[in-house]
Amino acid sequence: MINGIIFDLDGTLVDSLVDLADSMNKVLANKSYPTHTLAEYQYFIGNGIRNLVRKALPDTVQNEVEITQCFDAMMEDYAQHCLDKTKPYPGIIELLEQINQREIKCAVLSNKVDDLTKKIVRELFPKQRFEEVLGSRFDIPRKPNPEGALFISDSLQIPTSELIFVGDTGVDMEVAQNAQIRSVGVTWGYRTREELVDHGAQHLIDDPLELLQLLG
Structure with a gap:
């Protein structure tokens, strides 16, 4: 039963895919890093936002300082826009x-x-x-x-x-x-x-x- x-x-x-992708892509664009498609974000989601940030960042900047900085920026934006779409x-x-x-x-x-x-x-x-x-x-x-x-x-x-x-x-x-x-x-x-x-x-x-x- x-x-x-x-x-x-x-x-x-x-x-929530579009709101998550939009916030992360803003962070990436502000850093002049490549952005990602919605199809890619489907596989970034599921293990928490910090892991999403890690997966979205280029391999060349995979260090904890950069991940933390981008995570903080992403969270600041996403907190304001998590219900947009x-x-x-x-x-x-x-x-x-x-x-x-x-x-x-x-x-x-x-x-x-x-x-x-x-x-x-x-x-x-x-x-x-x-x-x-x-x-x-x-x-x-x-x-x-x-x-x-x-x-x-x-x-x-x-x-x-x-x-x-x-x-x-x-x-x-x-x-x-x-x-x-x-x-x-x-x-x-x-x-x-x-x-x-x-x-x-x-x-x-x-x-x-x-x-x-x-x-x-």
């Missing part, structure tokens, strides 16, 4: 409404920094109930480390055997596996079906409302 669902944020609940995927609002009606508890676990994760969820899902919204924090390692998922399991007071983890990347499938939570890969996000399967997805869904069939 499923009593709780942990959702990834970017690429699962919301399409970011929107829930089609069907997500309806899915969450139906889950809430079934009184199944929901949570969000993201590798995006905690304050921005909470801001996006608060602004884009004002009527949907999330028991816990957790982004990247200094005291909890990022996915695929299972600590964040286990923290949510404890917070919701739901054992991992009664949870499912829904995400769009191999990292999401790995954190589910590491926390011994049933995994659901979504194909509308930023990565391929093959990546999801290769990283242990137990189920794949092509449309948000298909998740309801797994809930019984």
